[in-house]
Amino acid sequence: MSFRQTIVRYFSNHAETNDVHTDQSLQTHYYKTTGEKALKMLEDLFQSNSKYHINAVSRDRGEISATIIKGRKAFIVATVIMVRPFRTAIDFSVTTESRFPIDFGYSYRLIQQLYIYMDEELPPVDYKQQ
Numbered sequence: 001m002s003f004r005q006t007i008v009r010y011f012s013n014h015a016e017t018n019d020v021h022t023d024q025s026l027q028t029h030y031y032k033t034t035g036e037k038a039l040k041m042l043e044d045l046f047q048s049n050s051k052y053h054i055n056a057v058s059r060d061r062g063e064i065s066a067t068i069i070k071g072r073k074a075f076i077v078a079t080v081i082m083v084r085p086f087r088t089a090i091d092f093s094v095t096t097e098s099r100f101p102i103d104f105g106y107s108y109r110l111i112q113q114l115y116i117y118m119d120e121e122l123p124p125v126d127y128k129q130q
Contacts, residue, residue: 002022005022005023010102010104010105010108011102011104012101012102012103012107013095013096013097013098013100013101013102013103013107014093014094014095014096014107015093015094015107015108015110015111016091016092016093016094016111017029017091017092017093017111018091019089025112026108026111028089028090028091029089029090029115029118029119029124030083030087030088030089030090030124030125031087031088031090031118031122031123031124031125032086032087032088032122032123032124032125033086033088033122033123034082034085034086034088035062035080035081035082035088036059037122038080038088038090038122039057039059039062039064039080041118041121041122042064042078042080042090042118043057043064045117045121046064046066050070051068051069051070051071052066052067052068052069052076053066053067053068053069054066055067055075061079062079062080062081062082063077063078063079063080064077064078064080065077065078066078068110072096072098072103072106073096073097073098074094074095074096074097074106074107074110075094075095075097076092076093076094076110076114077092077093077094078090078091078092078114079091079092079093087125090118092111092114092115094107094110094111095107
């Protein structure tokens with residue numbers, strides 16, 4: 001990761017994942033499950049933790065949006081896409097709500113925490129086979 005990317009990570013209030021991200025840790029994660037089970041698991045995560053509030057769930061689009069209401073405020077959009085049978089991609093987009101347009105890497109760390117939880121709950125697909 002270049003110096004510029006490191007600066008942008010810490011001095012931005014937004015982070016999101018995608019398939020071909022320059023930062024390896026912000027690349028899409030794939031899981032060996034159905035889209036419906038992954039969406040249900042995310043919904044259960046956000047409902048069971050009192051720091052999250054679910055704003056909307058769109059099963060047709062495979063999206064769930066939530067807000068962190070305790071501590072540092074943030075808006076999360078999780079997108080679940082079933083690529084093939086029992087191969088589901090999960091992406092996150094996190095925007096931190098603050099007075100200034102920087103969050104010192106909070107949105108990046110939040111995505112890391114969400115992926116760690118997902119990796120514990122769902123069987124990940126071997127990333128080398130993608």
